[in-house]
Amino acid sequence: MQSNPKASVIISTYNKPSWLGWVLHSYTLQTEQNFEIIIADDGSDARTKAVIEQFASTSNLKISHVWQEDQGFQKTRILNKAIVASNSEYLIFTDGDCLARKDFVETHLGLRQKNGALSGGYFKMADSITSHINTTVISEQKCFEKDWLIAKGQPSSFKLNKLTRSKTKSQILNWITPTKATFDGMNVSCYKKAIVDVNGFDERMQYGGLDREVGERMMNNGIKFMQVRYSTICVHLHHERPYKTDKARALNEAIRTETKRKKKTWSPYGIKQ
16 A cells, blocks of 8 residues: 555445445455545444454555544535545545445546546445345455346346446446436545535535535536446445435525525535634
8 A cells, every 4th residue: 555545435424334344345356456445434333433443454455434423414524524534636435335346446546537526326226135245245246247136136227237347338328328417425536626625515414415515616616527427336235314304405405506506616614614
């Protein structure tokens, strides 16, 4: 591990220790190994700390655990702390329920552009498949294979194209997809300067669009978002979202509306307050 990593992978988590263990295992398999991991932990209990300590004791990857006390959903606050703690000029954001294909970090780094951000996506696994996930399945990369997923109960659909290994096919699909390139927190990357220049995440934001808002400020500040949803591959473990509420959505929509209307490039509720 070099002293200056090529990338900092920021993984947000909250009380999903077994899933985080799987996610961390997926990063030990990366074709590019010169990166650090920053765990942005929004108040998990000691089980998560134990998983991270075990990983640190057996992996050559540098890992940092950035933790804050559980005060309800405060993901934006811990993400800002993780940004400050990072030691690379390039940041990759993802979640503790997203398994990364072995070329994930290499692809993000290979496609990066100055004054640009990469907008990835994820493939959502069916609920029933989670019971089949283990470190062997991840090591053999079976959870990224269409035939294995279908055999385990994944419905067949066009979305399985998100798992393509063809660079030509992925480029074409990235080009023709109607999905807008945005800051989507489970799979997005940018230069650290680009997000620091807009003061990071707005810490008033609750669940639902909190990452889109920082992306909109970055766009207002001249950063171009590029679609890579068929190139930077991760699969999402199924779970419910009890923290999704009408009140949180209304608050976030009001903040995003103001950001768009005023073409804001800075939030006073971000890293610097």
